[in-house]
Amino acid sequence: MKILVTGGAGYIGSVAVKELIRKKESVVVIDNLSKGKRELVDKKAEFYKVDLVDKSSLEKVFKKHKFDAVIHFSSYKAVGESMENAVKYSDNIVGMTNLLNIMVKYKVQKIIFSSSAAVYGMPKTKIITESHPLEPINFYGYTKLAMEKTIEWYHKIHNIDYVALRYFNVAGDGGLDYIDPNALNIFPVILEVMSGKRECLTIFGKDYKTKDGTCIRDYVDVNDLVDAHILALRTDYNGALNLGTGKGFSVMELVNEFMRVSGKKFRYKFGLRRAGDPGILVASNRKAKRMLNWNPKKKISDMIKSTFKAYGLDISKKD
Ligand SMILES: NC(=O)c1ccc[n+]([C@@H]2O[C@H](COP(=O)([O-])OP(=O)(O)OC[C@H]3O[C@@H](n4cnc5c(N)ncnc54)[C@H](O)[C@@H]3O)[C@@H](O)[C@H]2O)c1
The missing domain is CATH 3.90.25.10 (UDP-galactose 4-epimerase, domain 1)
Known part of the structure; x- marks a missing residue:
């Protein structure tokens, strides 16, 4: 498979890239390096410094490569900062919308999305299932929910298959x-x-x-988390799944x-x-x-x- 990994220079994305390469997949990474580090990206992956908000640079990557799937890790993710700088965090939504629109144009039919337990807000139950109410209490969580909803609609309208993985606390x-x-x-x-x-x-x-x-x-280990993404590439299931232990x-x-x-x-x-x-x-x-x-x-x-x-x-x- 040829897979586009956004945010592949970050903490979780770089581990996923390494594992995909180990499994002999062909990997292209884009990252704006706002937080990620170029040296974390496996040398066998092709790298583009691109911000998802920049539609034309993003499209150049899609023109050059025919992707089978996208794993979308890139996002700003600090809860506190999202409440102080919503303008910056709105890029999470804009960037993902650009990504989905280009996927439609270039007929890329599958996306695995990094969502978060932040979509649930204050827990109403001790153990949280996927059917728990979605009531985020910070702007970061809201961006994740908005993106989940957008993908759900693109699945209905454009048949893009998706799995939204709601991570709990990633560690290791x-x-x-x-x-x-x-x-x-x-x-x-x-x-x-x-x-x-x-x-x-x-x-x-x-x-x-x-x-x-x-x-x-x-707390869920980053290697276990990455395994779930690789399994998700091949599932027929569409929807959200919690990733925790x-x-x-x-x-x-x-x-x-x-x-x-x-x-x-x-x-x-x-x-x-x-x-x-x-x-x-x-x-x-x-x-x-x-x-x-x-x-x-x-x-x-x-x-x-x-x-x-x-x-x-x-x-x-x-x-
Ligand atoms: N780490 C956790 O505990 C945790 C928990 C829940 C959800 N998540 C989600 O998992 C994903 C990966 O998290 P991480 O811990 O690896 O974070 P990270 O900050 O290490 O990686 C995110 C990467 O995205 C890049 N990026 C950000 N905005 C971008 C943009 N507009 N265009 C291109 N690149 C951009 C950054 O440079 C960075 O390399 C994120 O979507 C995050 O919200 C993480």
Whole structure:
């Protein structure tokens, strides 16, 4: 297959590109390098520095290549920033609409889309299935929902097949020694604390109705996540699927697991709850397992170990 990967220079996209090449697929990557790094892109993939908002540059890529499918990772993704700079985040919607319109013009009939648990908003149930109400509470989540809806209509009107994969918390390293240049997620933040780049981890809230008062999240390994995309390329299913492990870890459990796995202690303190942070966010992954025959294998300790390796921290010698 010839596959276009947008955002293929980013954290998840670069792992997907590497895996697709390993599976002998032909891969073309576009990325505006606003966050991604050119050196993360496998050398066997053809690379174009293109912003999806720029229709004519995007079309040049489609003129040159006949794609069988698109995997669409590219997006701005910082929740807080989306509330301060909606103009920038509206590019997520504009870029995807350009992409779909060009797919229609060049008769590319399949897209796998990176959606997010952010489409659900505040959870109304402990475990979230795909039929949970879609009520995003930040502009980033709204852009993901708007894009899902647009693809759904393009499926009805233009017969474009799609799978919208709603990721929960993606973690671990996919073998490319990825260092997050703008660490906002807990894994890279802990690594920054442990490597001395940051003084202390702030745990937001210790009064949630959970076993230890800290938030519970569902962490899914980036390699398992990428496997789901590759399976999705070949499914006949059209619609949305959750990608998570179905297991919740509290922030405090995660902190303790980092310390246990590394044998090292690090500083943390408690801060106030962050607005819009739900207490518990855990996926039901039954539908993804059924529709894709997907089977996430990695444990939280695997995700932690691979992240340590990426940051070049030696955890073989315990303190
Ligand atoms: N990392 C997570 O935990 C997580 C969770 C849920 C959903 N997602 C979604 O998964 C996808 C990949 O996330 P990631 O963690 O790899 O993020 P990332 O920022 O590392 O990768 C996104 C890539 O898209 C590129 N990009 C952004 N806007 C673009 C545009 N207009 N045109 C061309 N390229 C553009 C960036 O340069 C970057 O390389 C995103 O759509 C994100 O919203 C990620």
